[in-house]
Amino acid sequence: SWSETAFYTDANNYPIITKPAVWVNAVTGMPLPRIYFGTGGDDRASPDFTYAFLCLRDAVAAETEWYIGDPDVLDLEPSYQRGTFGPGEKVWADPVVANYMVFFSTLTGNIESVDPCQDLAGEGKLYVRFVEAIGGGQPGQTALKGETGAMEYLALEIKARSAVTLGETERTEGGTRKREVYIHEFDSTIQKLEQPSGSTLRIKSWREIYRIIR
Numbered sequence: 001s002w003s004e005t006a007f008y009t010d011a012n013n014y015p016i017i018t019k020p021a022v023w024v025n026a027v028t029g030m031p032l033p034r035i036y037f038g039t040g041g042d043d044r045a046s047p048d049f050t051y052a053f054l055c056l057r058d059a060v061a062a063e064t065e066w067y068i069g070d071p072d073v074l075d076l077e078p079s080y081q082r083g084t085f086g087p088g089e090k091v092w093a094d095p096v097v098a099n100y101m102v103f104f105s106t107l108t109g110n111i112e113s114v115d116p117c118q119d120l121a122g123e124g125k126l127y128v129r130f131v132e133a134i135g136g137g138q139p140g141q142t143a144l145k146g147e148t149g150a151m152e153y154l155a156l157e158i159k160a161r162s163a164v165t166l167g168e169t170e171r172t173e174g175g176t177r178k179r180e181v182y183i184h185e186f187d188s189t190i191q192k193l194e195q196p197s198g199s200t201l202r203i204k205s206w207r208e209i210y211r212i213i214r
Contacts, residue, residue, distance in 0.1 A: 100132050129141065
């Protein structure tokens with residue numbers, strides 16, 4: 001016998017349309033599951049507002065572990081902040097958790113108009129954040145690393161409706177392990193990244209591998 005209870009209510013009633021990702025560390029037996037989700041994913045949501053991505057601990061009441069957003073807008077402690085979004089940057093895609101990282105993407109503009117050609121304006125970004133302290137990274141810190149150092153996000157060529165699709169983990173000739181990460185963008189482009197099975201997602205190169213022209 002139970003009754004439904006609101007686990008989290010956005011301070012400004014910004015829309016939450018993504019399916020939250022739930023993660024439990026089965027190795028260490030972490031007692032509290034982590035819940036990951038974002039706000040703003042609706043064409044009717046204002047392009048002038050600042051939305052957010054949150055990590056909550058599933059305790060007796062929801063506990064904030066970290067977030068990306070504006071603490072004044074969210075009415076949350078600034079000490080939990082791990083970055084911010086630009087105005088109108090909306091979280092549409094369901095987060096994906098793998099290898100102690102959470103992947104999620106954002107976009108600006110619209111994506112569900114009757115005429116899809118009207119949805120091409122805007123930009124997309126891919127974020128990858130640690131879900132647990134590992135390899136020097138702390139929960140909420142970026143796991144993306146480029147040639148010049150840490151990257152807050154990876155700018156996409158165009159908007160992405162889903163976050164990422166993860167391939168199988170493979171062993172390379174040198175004995176290390178890697179995983180392919182695919183990003184399906186709105187114009188049917190698919191981008192591929194290679195993720196070493198280590199503490200950071202190092203971006204060495206990315207390329208278009210598939211495009212449909214209609």
